[in-house]
Amino acid sequence: MTIPSFFYDELLTRALKEDINYIDLTTDNLIPDEQISSAIFMAKETGVLCGIDIALRVLQLLDGNISCEILKCDGTALEKGDVIARVTGKTRALLKGERTALNLLQHLSGIAAATANCVKAVEGTNAYICDTRKTTPGLRMLEKYAVTVGGGKNHRFNLSDAALIKDNHIDAVGSIRLAVETLRKSIGHTVKIEVETRNLDELKEALESGADIIMLDNMNCETMQKAVTLTAGRVPLEASGKITLEKLRKIAETGVNFISIGALTHSVKALDISMKIK
Amino acid sequence: MTIPSFFYDELLTRALKEDINYIDLTTDNLIPDEQISSAIFMAKETGVLCGIDIALRVLQLLDGNISCEILKCDGTALEKGDVIARVTGKTRALLKGERTALNLLQHLSGIAAATANCVKAVEGTNAYICDTRKTTPGLRMLEKYAVTVGGGKNHRFNLSDAALIKDNHIDAVGSIRLAVETLRKSIGHTVKIEVETRNLDELKEALESGADIIMLDNMNCETMQKAVTLTAGRVPLEASGKITLEKLRKIAETGVNFISIGALTHSVKALDISMKIK
Amino acid sequence: MTIPSFFYDELLTRALKEDINYIDLTTDNLIPDEQISSAIFMAKETGVLCGIDIALRVLQLLDGNISCEILKCDGTALEKGDVIARVTGKTRALLKGERTALNLLQHLSGIAAATANCVKAVEGTNAYICDTRKTTPGLRMLEKYAVTVGGGKNHRFNLSDAALIKDNHIDAVGSIRLAVETLRKSIGHTVKIEVETRNLDELKEALESGADIIMLDNMNCETMQKAVTLTAGRVPLEASGKITLEKLRKIAETGVNFISIGALTHSVKALDISMKIK
Amino acid sequence: MTIPSFFYDELLTRALKEDINYIDLTTDNLIPDEQISSAIFMAKETGVLCGIDIALRVLQLLDGNISCEILKCDGTALEKGDVIARVTGKTRALLKGERTALNLLQHLSGIAAATANCVKAVEGTNAYICDTRKTTPGLRMLEKYAVTVGGGKNHRFNLSDAALIKDNHIDAVGSIRLAVETLRKSIGHTVKIEVETRNLDELKEALESGADIIMLDNMNCETMQKAVTLTAGRVPLEASGKITLEKLRKIAETGVNFISIGALTHSVKALDISMKIK
Amino acid sequence: MTIPSFFYDELLTRALKEDINYIDLTTDNLIPDEQISSAIFMAKETGVLCGIDIALRVLQLLDGNISCEILKCDGTALEKGDVIARVTGKTRALLKGERTALNLLQHLSGIAAATANCVKAVEGTNAYICDTRKTTPGLRMLEKYAVTVGGGKNHRFNLSDAALIKDNHIDAVGSIRLAVETLRKSIGHTVKIEVETRNLDELKEALESGADIIMLDNMNCETMQKAVTLTAGRVPLEASGKITLEKLRKIAETGVNFISIGALTHSVKALDISMKIK
Amino acid sequence: MTIPSFFYDELLTRALKEDINYIDLTTDNLIPDEQISSAIFMAKETGVLCGIDIALRVLQLLDGNISCEILKCDGTALEKGDVIARVTGKTRALLKGERTALNLLQHLSGIAAATANCVKAVEGTNAYICDTRKTTPGLRMLEKYAVTVGGGKNHRFNLSDAALIKDNHIDAVGSIRLAVETLRKSIGHTVKIEVETRNLDELKEALESGADIIMLDNMNCETMQKAVTLTAGRVPLEASGKITLEKLRKIAETGVNFISIGALTHSVKALDISMKIK
Numbered sequence A, B, C, D, E, F: 001m002t003i004p005s006f007f008y009d010e011l012l013t014r015a016l017k018e019d020i021n022y023i024d025l026t027t028d029n030l031i032p033d034e035q036i037s038s039a040i041f042m043a044k045e046t047g048v049l050c051g052i053d054i055a056l057r058v059l060q061l062l063d064g065n066i067s068c069e070i071l072k073c074d075g076t077a078l079e080k081g082d083v084i085a086r087v088t089g090k091t092r093a094l095l096k097g098e099r100t101a102l103n104l105l106q107h108l109s110g111i112a113a114a115t116a117n118c119v120k121a122v123e124g125t126n127a128y129i130c131d132t133r134k135t136t137p138g139l140r141m142l143e144k145y146a147v148t149v150g151g152g153k154n155h156r157f158n159l160s161d162a163a164l165i166k167d168n169h170i171d172a173v174g175s176i177r178l179a180v181e182t183l184r185k186s187i188g189h190t191v192k193i194e195v196e197t198r199n200l201d202e203l204k205e206a207l208e209s210g211a212d213i214i215m216l217d218n219m220n221c222e223t224m225q226k227a228v229t230l231t232a233g234r235v236p237l238e239a240s241g242k243i244t245l246e247k248l249r250k251i252a253e254t255g256v257n258f259i260s261i262g263a264l265t266h267s268v269k270a271l272d273i274s275m276k277i278k
Helices: A009-020 A025-030 A052-062 A091-121 A140-149 A167-173 A176-186 A200-209 A221-231 A245-252 B009-020 B025-030 B052-062 B091-121 B140-149 B167-173 B176-186 B200-209 B221-231 B245-252 C009-020 C025-030 C052-062 C091-121 C140-149 C167-173 C176-186 C200-209 C221-231 C245-252 D009-020 D025-030 D052-062 D091-121 D140-149 D167-173 D176-186 D200-209 D221-231 D245-253 E009-020 E025-030 E052-062 E091-121 E140-149 E167-173 E176-186 E200-209 E221-231 E245-253 F009-020 F025-030 F052-062 F091-121 F140-149 F167-173 F176-186 F200-209 F221-231 F245-252
Strands: A036-043 A067-070 A083-090 A128-130 A163-165 A193-197 A213-217 A237-240 A258-260 A273-277 B036-043 B067-070 B083-090 B128-130 B163-165 B193-197 B213-217 B237-240 B258-260 B273-277 C036-043 C067-070 C083-090 C128-130 C163-165 C193-197 C213-217 C237-240 C258-260 C273-277 D036-043 D067-070 D083-090 D128-130 D163-165 D193-197 D213-217 D237-240 D258-260 D273-277 E036-043 E067-070 E083-090 E128-130 E163-165 E193-197 E213-217 E237-240 E258-260 E273-277 F036-043 F067-070 F083-090 F128-130 F163-165 F193-197 F213-217 F237-240 F258-260 F273-277
Touching: A009 A052, A009 A091, A009 B140, A025 A091, A025 B163, A025 B167, A025 B176, A036 A091, A052 A067, A052 A083, A052 A091, A083 A091, A091 A128, A091 A140, A091 A245, A091 A273, A091 B167, A140 B009, A163 A176, A163 B025, A167 A176, A167 B025, A167 B091, A176 A193, A176 A200, A176 B025, A193 A200, A200 A213, A200 A221, A213 A221, A221 A237, A221 A245, A245 A258, B009 B052, B009 B091, B025 B091, B036 B091, B052 B067, B052 B083, B052 B091, B083 B091, B091 B128, B091 B140, B091 B245, B091 B273, B163 B176, B167 B176, B176 B193, B176 B200, B193 B200, B200 B213, B200 B221, B213 B221, B221 B237, B221 B245, B245 B258, C009 C052, C009 C091, C009 D140, C025 C091, C025 D163, C025 D167, C025 D176, C036 C091, C052 C067, C052 C083, C052 C091, C083 C091, C091 C128, C091 C140, C091 C245, C091 C273, C091 D167, C140 D009, C163 C176, C163 D025, C167 C176, C167 D025, C167 D091, C176 C193, C176 C200, C176 D025, C193 C200, C200 C213, C200 C221, C213 C221, C221 C237, C221 C245, C245 C258, D009 D052, D009 D091, D025 D091, D036 D091, D052 D067, D052 D083, D052 D091, D083 D091, D091 D128, D091 D140, D091 D245, D091 D273, D163 D176, D167 D176, D176 D193, D176 D200, D193 D200, D200 D213, D200 D221, D213 D221, D221 D237, D221 D245, D245 D258, E009 E052, E009 E091, E009 F140, E025 E091, E025 F163, E025 F167, E025 F176, E036 E091, E052 E067, E052 E083, E052 E091, E083 E091, E091 E128, E091 E140, E091 E245, E091 E273, E091 F167, E140 F009, E163 E176, E163 F025, E167 E176, E167 F025, E167 F091, E176 E193, E176 E200, E176 F025, E193 E200, E200 E213, E200 E221, E213 E221, E221 E237, E221 E245, E245 E258, F009 F052, F009 F091, F025 F091, F036 F091, F052 F067, F052 F083, F052 F091, F083 F091, F091 F128, F091 F140, F091 F245, F091 F273, F163 F176, F167 F176, F176 F193, F176 F200, F193 F200, F200 F213, F200 F221, F213 F221, F221 F237, F221 F245, F245 F258
Parallel strands: A128 A258, A163 A193, A193 A213, A213 A237, A237 A258, B128 B258, B163 B193, B193 B213, B213 B237, B237 B258, C128 C258, C163 C193, C193 C213, C213 C237, C237 C258, D128 D258, D163 D193, D193 D213, D213 D237, D237 D258, E128 E258, E163 E193, E193 E213, E213 E237, E237 E258, F128 F258, F163 F193, F193 F213, F213 F237, F237 F258
Antiparallel strands: A036 A083, A036 A273, A067 A083, B036 B083, B036 B273, B067 B083, C036 C083, C036 C273, C067 C083, D036 D083, D036 D273, D067 D083, E036 E083, E036 E273, E067 E083, F036 F083, F036 F273, F067 F083
């Protein structure tokens, strides 16, 4: 993974303290401190792996001398029974870190797997799948990473790295054109401006205003197809709004360039992965 | 809500900084600083509300003078269209806090709603629904709160407030009896000991060992029913292991006292709640 | 020690920054950076050792290459003159870390020694010595650990891992029985309920209400003896309230099961341990 | 108190989270959220008050609307039964904050009371009582404050605000004179240099070297008296080393200017103060 | 200012603790706690104001009841003698916060003033002045804000909100074209790609590769002019590399669109502003 | 360097997160994770090196296995073209850490170089150059260190390690003499008292009051010379107030002992140092 561990160590220690608090009453009183065990991480269902370095880092924080062997790296398609990694270290560390490691691994793999399903559904079209800002507080960095691991693309990370003009902004300024013009004058040249539109009239106005990207918000497929024709490739079009796996293919076939899906990160189904100590 | 705000303010500011980073390029450049708006939080689907104080606290952190009126409090059954709260404050604060407020509100309400569904499924039986330690890193306090709002009960908060003897612990010590005895000698008198069992033989051993609670791990309903008969009310029994809404009623009818469900917190479906600015 | 260092590293670095602030004006200007010294930790009086790993960790934070040899581990009965550990590393690190290391080591050993004295005083009775929540802000984890090192047991770690019904709670609800019933309905099954009683009538009510533990608050020995007879082993009894070493034996001989002593942690006498650099 | 609350709020919230963790199972389930109570802080023994603002701040952090009336301010000599402060606010906040508030108040008042005893013991002599760096990790600021409240003076706060040359420093450089000279060249002009001496020869060398303060380490009273005569007021003399209340007067009468006492902060006896809720 | 105070409160409290540490020995011992004073912030030289809200927030953190009147807001051109703000509050708070408040105010106004000078120098041309990532660690948010207050524009905030391909990147991939293509496939659609070029050949390649912005790195004015002609407005051109106020006009007249200047933030001259207590 | 890394690691990780935020879009997508490169730090102009350990620590935080060779240590006079250090490690780590490492290195070296220039200007006189509290928020420790690397001395680190009586303090108390006396009674014996004076009358009063140091605030050289004569070496004199390199020699020749210069840290010109990756 490309993210140095100090970027998430604070999150991991917070999670470990949250889960252990003082001590593990059961483990610390029953397992001798010097006992060593091995354990494997194993997939219990089909999916896409994400977060194995992070899960192992959790264990390393509890036992600096743990040895780890990674058999599958992030992005691997998992089948039930696949062994993902082997670790050998203090039994206490394995038992105390198991829950925190799995909570992260299952969550991130759940995101990667869901993304991969969406990406597969649009295969052969021009559409990319991308995420939104509907992420779990405190986990955005990791959740956005999981989306890329699943083959998706990242929408903006936060409110300061791209502009997205919505109806409230337009109402405050008076028109899409005015909003884009005003913004262009104040923001830096490295920032793109996206405009949210709800119908073809707004789309036309957005096109004329010089928007860099146009979002088609909650439009039906027919309207989106017209939008694609109207736009004629001048700017990328992004479909948005309650998009489900079922509707995905049809949306992609309208010719839109990006489909952003909040559910990828706001309604995550944990992927079943276990850690077995031998 | 019973939790003073300083318990979660750190989480909220971390979430806001994660979502805003520097500034909201769009809002800060298009909306005048002094502009005031009102907004409502509205349910877009049926469910159970959880986290409205927290969502409003997010907005207050951005505008100390915001005024809030709560129309539905945590635990209320929501219908589509229900207005949950009204707020009036700086438009900029509303627009910048909207995403973070909703991310939390939808997540917690999703947990409360799912819990309520499970609680309803076991209505009339003796079984309580409870959560696990399979929570999102950094959110355990709030997620455990959401489970109680949905009518569920909390299993232990962390590894230091109750003991749970699993197979690895038993293997290390030699027998369930020895594990319970050893633990009893070292832990304080305010701590309960739960033993995880996989079959009726282990259950009998756990009963004889003086465990305070016995977990029936991944047993089928027939075995659980025998366990209930065998136990005869001496200690509470907890059913556990990949429990779905479908199987829930049948499990409850075996007579177990607690059913712990990881999916309540590890596979959350966000409840659809919107914030509309007028 | 069973606690991984990241659990207390934050405390140690805070303590070191508090003690050093910018630099050690004396040491950093007089001792060459490359100079290496050895030092020993030595007991200057009789007691029980606690915190040697933590004291050495303080030095390691200042010099990652320090070598340490532990001759006595936590829980060892110390005689004046006993050498506890030897360290070799940068003289600067030893001099700069000495105060912080000793402050912790002397404080924790003071607690362990005082606890051991109390434990010895009740030897042969059925009573266990235990701590309270009267700990030093920021040091609860380590102080509770020191109590166990001295042979005592831990009372609850915090307000969320066990319930303790006091008079204010009873007044608010109406009766002990009602308080226990109300609580039992809302708390999880892994939590015990203790009731504080001030006389035998309250004790009887607590027994009937199904409390898991009963505290005898500020009762004299005669009353406690009657309480023991009345209870007849049905639930553990905990003696509490201004208990001194002098009264301890007599209290234990009443037959109570636990004696909780605030002074173990709120009135600590540091154990005299020195660090000598050669 | 002169210290703005943001200097210690972090400590207080850390202490509250340590004591409450998630929720107060007993209070939050038995006491209605809206219930209001009054409480008083009352002295249960003779002593000196310290930390009442801090104790009240603890309660304010749990209930922003609490009203407080301070009847005795820091530094007041307390008699048993004295009412120190009255507060009115949410019963829940009072019950949840009580322990943390008292832990701090009793600890700081214990330090102030012990200091006042020492100050009284040297009344009429030229000697000042002062503290050391033997403080509780994380509490130095408050403990040093408590010493001044008790009538004592503060020795250096940390290793970077004054220089104190000890034997290890002297050994490294070669002589007291050389150590003082070397230091004087490198440190700033706002910093004083103190030299620790173990006999009159070292004292003479320290005097000649131009030290600003001289510490008489573990000397008997006879030697200290000679030291006072020898020094003839040229620099302040500080007596140090295992000083007890019993020996204090005699030491002060030797004519030394300062007597530093580690036990003021490393062996604190909590002052008995209670909080009664009505 | 558009940034809510919780975004920088952590920085301000860190700064105040750094400057005060324990107490203000002079002020806390000489000025009565209840004494109230008024003070004014006054310009001592010509410049542009930036950071007055932040400076006043510093004082508010020390005295919650301070009253402030802002006479000049951020962005105002200051003349020597201009009164910027009046405050009335505890004398102690004013004296203790003065240094920290001024350190920030003078630094940020220094940046705003220097930026305004650069902006003025290019007046009438098409060039915008913008900043770089050469900011002071910990102050980027405020320093980038100061640049906008001075009339400049912000280049990217950090490495994740825009891509900038430099020679090392090109070497690793093989060509500018390949680098742009590879990047375009992996980054999100809201991100712009800038390419750093050192000569006209590289510029041509960058143009053909579809870069969104092209940087002209350390080119002389003649080359830049050719670059402008070659580019013919297809993408914005950014001049960069040791740009001084002297050369600025000539560079702007080549027709480049943006001129990025590291010195705006890496070599700041504090603007002379004083706080006078009456 | 004498400061252990945990003293500034928090600053460095904050700076790295500020500069990278999520990922380095360019580097992480174009440079293979396993690619290794070497790089050198090279001086691009004449100056004094400061902060090389800190700059290398930045890179180590991104790649724990990086190898570093330091060719010039802090305090070395640099000529254009001097190679300061060589590093070999992951190309990604080098590219991602470059900016943060250089921002610190250039800033600290800029301070050291400016200080060295001032020190050189007073060579042969009795005057020392020293810093002030006019430092960058968050960087005081490192900036004060840089001043000593450049040959200067540190004035007080913060408001609690030395007393400095200014006109507001004098006004509050009534006279310099009263201020010094009052302070002497309350502060510890390790603290010096400096008095700020604006004319010879105040100087005389300060001398009589027993001040340890006297500041000559904004006096001209003629007055300062008289002050030196008047003082006759009884206490150190410190010249202060808008001191520039041009006036420095003349001021030093008046015979003052210390010259404190705010511009050393409040108006820093970054020293040009580059990092070249091969």
